Amino acid sequence: MSETLTAWQxxxxxxxxxxxxxxxxxxxxxxAVVVAGIVGLPLGAILALTRFPGRAAMVxxxxxxxxxxxxxxxxxxxxxxSRSGPLGELGLLFxxxxxxxxxxxxxxxxxxxxxxxxxxxxxxxxxxxxxxxGVGWASRVATLLxxxxxxxxxxxxxxxxxAAAEVGTVMIVGGNIDGxxxxxxxxxxxxxxxxxLALAIGLGxxxxxxxxxxxxxxxxxxxxxVERAG
Amino acid sequence: xxxxxxxxxxxxxxxxxxTPALAxxxxxxxxxxxxxxxxxxxxxxxxxxxxxxxxxVVAQGTGQALDTVRRGDADVVFVHAKAQEEKFIQExxxxxxxxxxxxxxxxxxxxxxxxxxxxxxxxxxxLVSIKAKEAPFVSRGDRSGTHSTELTLWKEAGVDxxxxxxxxxxxxxxxxxxxxNTASAMNxxxxxxxxxxxxxxxxxxxxxxxxxxxRLFNQYGVMLVNPExxxxxxxxxxxxxxxxxxxxxxQTAIGEYEIDGQQLFFPxxxxxxx
Numbered sequence: 066m067s068e069t070l071t072a073w074q075x076x077x078x079x080x081x082x083x084x085x086x087x088x089x090x091x092x093x094x095x096x097a098v099v100v101a102g103i104v105g106l107p108l109g110a111i112l113a114l115t116r117f118p119g120r121a122a123m124v125x126x127x128x129x130x131x132x133x134x135x136x137x138x139x140x141x142x143x144x145x146x147s148r149s150g151p152l153g154e155l156g157l158l159f160x161x162x163x164x165x166x167x168x169x170x171x172x173x174x175x176x177x178x179x180x181x182x183x184x185x186x187x188x189x190x191x192x193x194x195x196x197x198x199g200v201g202w203a204s205r206v207a208t209l210l211x212x213x214x215x216x217x218x219x220x221x222x223x224x225x226x227x228a229a230a231e232v233g234t235v236m237i238v239g240g241n242i243d244g245x246x247x248x249x250x251x252x253x254x255x256x257x258x259x260x261x262l263a264l265a266i267g268l269g270x271x272x273x274x275x276x277x278x279x280x281x282x283x284x285x286x287x288x289x290x291v292e293r294a295g
Numbered sequence: 296x297x298x299x300x301x302x303x304x305x306x307x308x309x310x311x312x313x314t315p316a317l318a319x320x321x322x323x324x325x326x327x328x329x330x331x332x333x334x335x336x337x338x339x340x341x342x343x344x345x346x347x348x349x350x351x352v353v354a355q356g357t358g359q360a361l362d363t364v365r366r367g368d369a370d371v372v373f374v375h376a377k378a379q380e381e382k383f384i385q386e387x388x389x390x391x392x393x394x395x396x397x398x399x400x401x402x403x404x405x406x407x408x409x410x411x412x413x414x415x416x417x418x419x420x421x422l423v424s425i426k427a428k429e430a431p432f433v434s435r436g437d438r439s440g441t442h443s444t445e446l447t448l449w450k451e452a453g454v455d456x457x458x459x460x461x462x463x464x465x466x467x468x469x470x471x472x473x474x475x476n477t478a479s480a481m482n483x484x485x486x487x488x489x490x491x492x493x494x495x496x497x498x499x500x501x502x503x504x505x506x507x508x509x510r511l512f513n514q515y516g517v518m519l520v521n522p523e524x525x526x527x528x529x530x531x532x533x534x535x536x537x538x539x540x541x542x543x544x545x546q547t548a549i550g551e552y553e554i555d556g557q558q559l560f561f562p563x564x565x566x567x568x569x
Contacts, residue, residue, distance in 0.1 A: 148367035258472025260497030
């Protein structure tokens with residue numbers, strides 16, 4: 066149990082390394098969710114509104130990709146960014162940018178698929194009205210996204226949860242470099258391999274609390290926004 | 296309003312978290328044993344303070360580390376499997392190999408000692424006994440330096456492990472720490488480098504069973520990745536790190552690293568075995 070205490074002492078004493086690790090974890094996962102959201106929200110909405118041959122297959126693929134194995138995503142991004150890979154000249158492997166890229170790819174199907182689902186339900190409700198008003202394409206997407214924004218917060222949170230909790234991709238493309246690409250999850254994996262099981266659990270508890278904190282904040286913002294919207 | 300705010304927060308995070316460090320830096324591909332034993336946490340700050348060069352260590356098994364380097368994704372490689380390293384030089388991926396330090400492997404096993412090998416000094420005889428009793432044994436199985444050594448030792452013991460392995464032989468395909476955790480949970484025998492064992496905190500009922508055999512010698516070497524193969528290699532900075540590591544400061548730092556009063560690695564850059 067002494068090492069569990071160590072984890073708490075680290076917080077209490079404001080340990081700089083721990084805060085850097087926590088900061089990096091949050092920065093990487095939140096950025097990945099923002100990037101995936103910028104692409105995934107419109108993508109999901111467009112998929113909800115349109116009907117074209119092969120759409121059903123695309124929906125199934127997107128839903129299936131919600132379960133993409135992180136290690137596979139990590140390996141693919143690794144091969145892309147490796148100095149011998151097609152994007153090797155960018156020198157991005159083993160950097161936080163590589164981790165954001167990989168997590169964004171991991172989270173994108175989750176955001177797009179859940180957005181598609183949410184928006185499609187709303188679309189059935191709005192369809193006649195929007196069609197009657199002769200609203201254009203882009204405005205339809207924007208209107209539907211805006212009117213389902215409170216549900217979409219939950220969608221983004223689902224994506225964030227996935228990003229913050231995974232270890233497979235960030236380990237491969239980040240390399241778990243001390244002080245540079247070491248996140249909460251890779252630290253937990255490292256401490257486990259060092260046999261510091263209690264410290265690993267302590268860090269795990271901190272990670273869970275952080276994810277709860279982000280969710281609580283989002284919930285608070287949502288309640289506030291709903292009240293304002295009346 | 297909300298979206299704009301979220302967007303601003305996102306951009307700030309991108310700027311804050313993702314701006315690459317401006318300082319000079321190199322990537323070193325190394326083994327799990329050097330990381331898990333805590334050696335780098337001790338010596339790298341000394342090097343960084345002296346030279347201002349940031350060393351980024353990616354810790355993998357020796358086989359994987361060499362593959363990382365073959366792809367050109369590191370500047371320096373610091374591992375412990377001499378045969379694999381020499382092949383690597385022959386293939387032209389590495390420039391020159393220098394000895395850095397050594398420690399030794401130890402056979403770890405449960406205190407109950409089901410194979411009756413505790414206290415033996417002949418590792419080959421101990422392995423034969425483990426095989427004969429089919430006592431549980433955990434193998435790294437990950438082409439690491441430790442795994443290569445384990446396979447060599449089975450060969451020296453006259454055991455064809457590919458043919459002999461059964462349910463008692465657990466090939467887990469993971470790093471040193473994970474192998475020790477597995478052995479601890481199953482009360483199994485496992486081959487470990489001494490450094491990782493000394494710093495390992497989840498020993499349970501495990502202890503050193505066999506040590507002191509010459510065949511358990513564990514040499515670490517360092518190589519610069521050949522810039523002719525991969526032009527992006529930071530050869531100059533990498534060479535500074537290698538020179539420091541095999542020079543007096545690095546050698547002293549390695550020798551100073553202790554856990555619970557025990558020295559983990561013995562510097563021997565001049566090449567002599569002690």
